[in-house]
Amino acid sequence: MTTETLIHPPVSDADALIADMGARARAAAKRMAVAPTDRKASGLRAAAAELRAREADILAANARDMAAGEANGLTSAMLDRLRLDAGRLGAIAGAVEAVAALADPVGAEIDRTSRPNGMVLSRVRVPLGVIGIIYESRPNVTADAAALGLMSGNAVILRGGSEAVHSNRAIHAALAAGLSEAELPADAVQLVPTQDRAAVGALLRAQGLVDIIIPRGGKGLVARVQDEARVPVLAHLDGICHLYIDAAADPDRAVALAVNAKMRRTGICGATETILIDRAYADPRAIIDALIGAGCEVRGDSAIAALSPHVTPASANDWDCEYLDAIVSIAAVDGVEGALAHIDAHSSRHTDAIVTEDRDAAERFLAEVDSAIVMHNASTQFADGGEFGLGAEIGIATGRLHARGPVALEGLTTYKWLVRGSGQTRP
Amino acid sequence: MTTETLIHPPVSDADALIADMGARARAAAKRMAVAPTDRKASGLRAAAAELRAREADILAANARDMAAGEANGLTSAMLDRLRLDAGRLGAIAGAVEAVAALADPVGAEIDRTSRPNGMVLSRVRVPLGVIGIIYESRPNVTADAAALGLMSGNAVILRGGSEAVHSNRAIHAALAAGLSEAELPADAVQLVPTQDRAAVGALLRAQGLVDIIIPRGGKGLVARVQDEARVPVLAHLDGICHLYIDAAADPDRAVALAVNAKMRRTGICGATETILIDRAYADPRAIIDALIGAGCEVRGDSAIAALSPHVTPASANDWDCEYLDAIVSIAAVDGVEGALAHIDAHSSRHTDAIVTEDRDAAERFLAEVDSAIVMHNASTQFADGGEFGLGAEIGIATGRLHARGPVALEGLTTYKWLVRGSGQTRP
Structure with missing residues (x-):
C-alpha cells in the first residue's frame, strides 16, 4: 500500500476530513478531466491486474470481514453479499476491464451550430467533477463505481459499509496502485478512512467539494441520503x-x-x-x-x-x-x-x-x-x-433532472459550450 | 379576470397555499406534457393577443406600482426596470409570440438503439414538470418565463417582486386567459397571490411538488434561493x-x-x-x-x-x-x-x-x-x-448538473426511455 491516499489528518473532525479529501479530489479531477481515453483505460486495466495480483490479500481481508459479520450475527443474505472468492474477485476485475473498453464520453460533441456572424458554437461533454458514492455491504461496488467514475473523467470519494471495511480497503489499495502505474492521480479514487457516520453527513453536505452523490444500497440508505443531502443526489428510492x-x-x-x-x-x-x-x-x-x-x-x-x-x-x-x-x-x-x-x-x-x-x-x-x-x-x-447496451450502470435514477433511468458513463458527464470566433464583438 | 387560478385558500398557511398551488400545477403539467405543439403555440399567441388587448388595464396596474415605488423611494434604476409603456408591453407580447414560434423540444428523439434481442430503445424529451420562478421587479419576466415554461410543456408557478404586484397580476391574468382560449389549463401558469415571504420559503422547500426553481434577479435573491432551496435550482450567482x-x-x-x-x-x-x-x-x-x-x-x-x-x-x-x-x-x-x-x-x-x-x-x-x-x-x-441561437433564455446556469450556460426550451425538459419489444422476456 504505497499511495498517498492513505495518509489522512486525525478523524476528530468529520468536516475537516471531508474538506481535505474533497480538495484533493478536486485537484485530481482536474487531471482526470483532461486525461486521454487510453490513459484512463490503461489505469483501469492496471487496476484490474492489481486486483488479480492481490487476490490473496483481498480474500484474507474479506475473510476478516466475514468472520466479524458472522460474530455480529449478519443474516445469511448479508453474508452472501459480503463474501468474496476467487471467482467473484475475477468477475470484479473483469468488470473493471469491461468499463475500460467502453466508449469515452468526454470530449464528445453533442451539437454544433454556426451563427450568422461566423461564430461556431458547440457543446462538448465534460466530466461532472467529484462524485461521492455511499454504499453498503457489497465490496464489488468499490471497484464498479470507481471504474465508471474514473472512465468518465471524474474523481470519486467512496464510503462503503462498515461490514466490508477490510475488503474495501484492500480493493481500494489495488485501484489506487493501478492509477499510479498509469501516472494518473491516486487521489482520483479515495476511500473515506473512517466508519464514523459523521463522515457521511459531512459528505452529504459538501456543497462545492462534491458535485453529486450516488447512494448504492437499500431503501434505508437511499432515503437517508435523499433526506440529508445538500449535494445533488442521483438515485431511486423505490422500484414499484x-x-x-x-x-x-x-x-x-x-x-x-x-x-x-x-x-x-x-x-x-x-x-x-x-x-x-x-x-x-x-x-x-x-x-x-x-x-x-x-x-x-x-x-x-x-x-x-x-x-x-x-x-x-x-x-x-x-x-x-x-x-x-x-x-x-x-x-x-x-x-x-x-x-x-x-x-x-x-x-x-x-x-x-x-x-x-x-x-x-x-x-x-x-x-x-x-x-x-x-x-x-x-x-x-x-x-x-x-x-440497455450501456455496458454497465452506476444505478438507476428516478429523479427528473440530469439523468433518468439507467446511468452509466454519459450520465456522469455534463457539458460546456465552446465558442470559436474570429474577433466578433457584440453590437 | 375569469380564470379559476384567482381563487385561493386563506393565506394563513404558506405551506398549505403552496401545496394547493403545487397540486393544481401538477395536474395542469400532465395536460401540458401531452399538449401538441400547435396547441401550445396557439395558447401563447392568444396570451400575446390578450396582453395587447389589455394594454389599458396593464398600464393602469403598472401606474399603481410606479406610484407606490416612487412613494417608497425606489431608485431611478429600479423604477426604470418596473416601468411599462405601450412600446415595452408590445415588446413583451412580441417576445411571447417569438417563443411560440420556436421548435418544440417535447417528443424529440435524443437517440435510438436496437438490442440483439430485437428490443428498440429510444430516449425522448419530456417536460420537467412544475417550474417555480422567483423574480424581482421586472414585470416582463412574468410573461417571458411563463412563455418558455409553457412552450416546453411545463406548468409554472410565478412569484414576482412586491414592487410589481399589480403589473404582474394584470399580465398573469392575460396569460391565463390566453391559455383558456386555447383550451389549455389556466392552472399551468399560476401567480403566488401573496407577497408574504413565507410563501417563497414554502416554494423553495416544495420537494415533490416543484421540480426545479429558477431565480431571476440580483445576487441577493439568487444567494437566498440557493441557500434555502431543497428543490433543485437552475441559476448563476456571479458572472466573474x-x-x-x-x-x-x-x-x-x-x-x-x-x-x-x-x-x-x-x-x-x-x-x-x-x-x-x-x-x-x-x-x-x-x-x-x-x-x-x-x-x-x-x-x-x-x-x-x-x-x-x-x-x-x-x-x-x-x-x-x-x-x-x-x-x-x-x-x-x-x-x-x-x-x-x-x-x-x-x-x-x-x-x-x-x-x-x-x-x-x-x-x-x-x-x-x-x-x-x-x-x-x-x-x-x-x-x-x-x-446563441436558442431564440430566448430563461437564464444562464453555472451549476454542473442538467443544463449549463444559456438555458432555453431544451433545458426545461428531461427525457424518458421508451422500450418497444415483441414479447421479450429476460433470460
Missing part, C-alpha cells in the same frame, strides 16, 4: 413497477411477460410489483394461475380475488408496496385510461410496461406514463444499464 | 468573466474585444470583469489606453499599474469582484498556464475567453477552462441565449 395487460394483449405473451417480469428475480428494482389487468381482457385466470404455479403469492382486488380461491385480498397498502419478493398485487382496471390512473397514483416512476397488440394503445401508454422507463411488450426486468 | 490576451493575440482584435467585452453593457452577467494579459504580449498599453479612453476605470496589479499613471492599484478583492460597472481589473500572467491558474482560482465558471492567433493555445484554453462557456476570439458579451 407495473405491468399492464391490455384487452388486446396476446395471451401467450401476457402470461410469459407477467411471470418473467415478476418472478425472474424478485429482489431487483425492475421486478414488477403490481399487475394491472384490463377488465376486458379475456383470460385473466391464466395469468393468475401461471404466477401461482411459479410460486408467487397473489394478492388481488375484489374482481381478481373472485377469480381464484388462491388469491388473497389485497389491502390498500399493497398498491404502494415494493415486495422485492415472490408476491404480486393484481388489480382490474378499465382499459389504458384506468391503467394510467393507477400508475399515476402508485408508480415510483421507475419502470412501467404495457402488454398489447394494439399499437395505438401502446403509443398512448408510452407517451403518457411519466416514468424513467416505459415499455411495450417487454419485461420490466430489462431495466438495467447492461441490458 | 475573464478575457485573456495571449502573446499571440492580434493587437487590433485584442483592443476591440477588450473594449467590447468590458464596456458594451457593463451591467450584464457576461460582461468581462478581469482582463489577463500575457507578460509576453507586445503592447498591453494600447489595451489599457483604449479602456480608459472608453470611460473605464482600470485597476491593475503592479506590472499593469507600472504601465500607466491612470491605472489604480488593484487590491486582493478586485480579483473576485463582479463590478457590473465601468471598472476592470487587469493582471499580467505567464502565458496560457498563468491564465488557467488565475481563472481556476477566481472565475465564477460563467464565461471566460482567450484572444490569440495561436490555435494550440486556443484549443488548450477551450479544453482546460472549466466554465459553462469558453470562447476563442469572441466577446464574453455574447453569453446569451438569443445570441
Whole structure:
C-alpha cells in the first residue's frame, strides 16, 4: 500500500476530513478531466491486474470481514453479499476491464451550430467533477463505481459499509496502485478512512467539494441520503413497477411477460410489483394461475380475488408496496385510461410496461406514463444499464433532472459550450 | 379576470397555499406534457393577443406600482426596470409570440438503439414538470418565463417582486386567459397571490411538488434561493468573466474585444470583469489606453499599474469582484498556464475567453477552462441565449448538473426511455 491516499489528518473532525479529501479530489479531477481515453483505460486495466495480483490479500481481508459479520450475527443474505472468492474477485476485475473498453464520453460533441456572424458554437461533454458514492455491504461496488467514475473523467470519494471495511480497503489499495502505474492521480479514487457516520453527513453536505452523490444500497440508505443531502443526489428510492395487460394483449405473451417480469428475480428494482389487468381482457385466470404455479403469492382486488380461491385480498397498502419478493398485487382496471390512473397514483416512476397488440394503445401508454422507463411488450426486468447496451450502470435514477433511468458513463458527464470566433464583438 | 387560478385558500398557511398551488400545477403539467405543439403555440399567441388587448388595464396596474415605488423611494434604476409603456408591453407580447414560434423540444428523439434481442430503445424529451420562478421587479419576466415554461410543456408557478404586484397580476391574468382560449389549463401558469415571504420559503422547500426553481434577479435573491432551496435550482450567482490576451493575440482584435467585452453593457452577467494579459504580449498599453479612453476605470496589479499613471492599484478583492460597472481589473500572467491558474482560482465558471492567433493555445484554453462557456476570439458579451441561437433564455446556469450556460426550451425538459419489444422476456 504505497499511495498517498492513505495518509489522512486525525478523524476528530468529520468536516475537516471531508474538506481535505474533497480538495484533493478536486485537484485530481482536474487531471482526470483532461486525461486521454487510453490513459484512463490503461489505469483501469492496471487496476484490474492489481486486483488479480492481490487476490490473496483481498480474500484474507474479506475473510476478516466475514468472520466479524458472522460474530455480529449478519443474516445469511448479508453474508452472501459480503463474501468474496476467487471467482467473484475475477468477475470484479473483469468488470473493471469491461468499463475500460467502453466508449469515452468526454470530449464528445453533442451539437454544433454556426451563427450568422461566423461564430461556431458547440457543446462538448465534460466530466461532472467529484462524485461521492455511499454504499453498503457489497465490496464489488468499490471497484464498479470507481471504474465508471474514473472512465468518465471524474474523481470519486467512496464510503462503503462498515461490514466490508477490510475488503474495501484492500480493493481500494489495488485501484489506487493501478492509477499510479498509469501516472494518473491516486487521489482520483479515495476511500473515506473512517466508519464514523459523521463522515457521511459531512459528505452529504459538501456543497462545492462534491458535485453529486450516488447512494448504492437499500431503501434505508437511499432515503437517508435523499433526506440529508445538500449535494445533488442521483438515485431511486423505490422500484414499484407495473405491468399492464391490455384487452388486446396476446395471451401467450401476457402470461410469459407477467411471470418473467415478476418472478425472474424478485429482489431487483425492475421486478414488477403490481399487475394491472384490463377488465376486458379475456383470460385473466391464466395469468393468475401461471404466477401461482411459479410460486408467487397473489394478492388481488375484489374482481381478481373472485377469480381464484388462491388469491388473497389485497389491502390498500399493497398498491404502494415494493415486495422485492415472490408476491404480486393484481388489480382490474378499465382499459389504458384506468391503467394510467393507477400508475399515476402508485408508480415510483421507475419502470412501467404495457402488454398489447394494439399499437395505438401502446403509443398512448408510452407517451403518457411519466416514468424513467416505459415499455411495450417487454419485461420490466430489462431495466438495467447492461441490458440497455450501456455496458454497465452506476444505478438507476428516478429523479427528473440530469439523468433518468439507467446511468452509466454519459450520465456522469455534463457539458460546456465552446465558442470559436474570429474577433466578433457584440453590437 | 375569469380564470379559476384567482381563487385561493386563506393565506394563513404558506405551506398549505403552496401545496394547493403545487397540486393544481401538477395536474395542469400532465395536460401540458401531452399538449401538441400547435396547441401550445396557439395558447401563447392568444396570451400575446390578450396582453395587447389589455394594454389599458396593464398600464393602469403598472401606474399603481410606479406610484407606490416612487412613494417608497425606489431608485431611478429600479423604477426604470418596473416601468411599462405601450412600446415595452408590445415588446413583451412580441417576445411571447417569438417563443411560440420556436421548435418544440417535447417528443424529440435524443437517440435510438436496437438490442440483439430485437428490443428498440429510444430516449425522448419530456417536460420537467412544475417550474417555480422567483423574480424581482421586472414585470416582463412574468410573461417571458411563463412563455418558455409553457412552450416546453411545463406548468409554472410565478412569484414576482412586491414592487410589481399589480403589473404582474394584470399580465398573469392575460396569460391565463390566453391559455383558456386555447383550451389549455389556466392552472399551468399560476401567480403566488401573496407577497408574504413565507410563501417563497414554502416554494423553495416544495420537494415533490416543484421540480426545479429558477431565480431571476440580483445576487441577493439568487444567494437566498440557493441557500434555502431543497428543490433543485437552475441559476448563476456571479458572472466573474475573464478575457485573456495571449502573446499571440492580434493587437487590433485584442483592443476591440477588450473594449467590447468590458464596456458594451457593463451591467450584464457576461460582461468581462478581469482582463489577463500575457507578460509576453507586445503592447498591453494600447489595451489599457483604449479602456480608459472608453470611460473605464482600470485597476491593475503592479506590472499593469507600472504601465500607466491612470491605472489604480488593484487590491486582493478586485480579483473576485463582479463590478457590473465601468471598472476592470487587469493582471499580467505567464502565458496560457498563468491564465488557467488565475481563472481556476477566481472565475465564477460563467464565461471566460482567450484572444490569440495561436490555435494550440486556443484549443488548450477551450479544453482546460472549466466554465459553462469558453470562447476563442469572441466577446464574453455574447453569453446569451438569443445570441446563441436558442431564440430566448430563461437564464444562464453555472451549476454542473442538467443544463449549463444559456438555458432555453431544451433545458426545461428531461427525457424518458421508451422500450418497444415483441414479447421479450429476460433470460
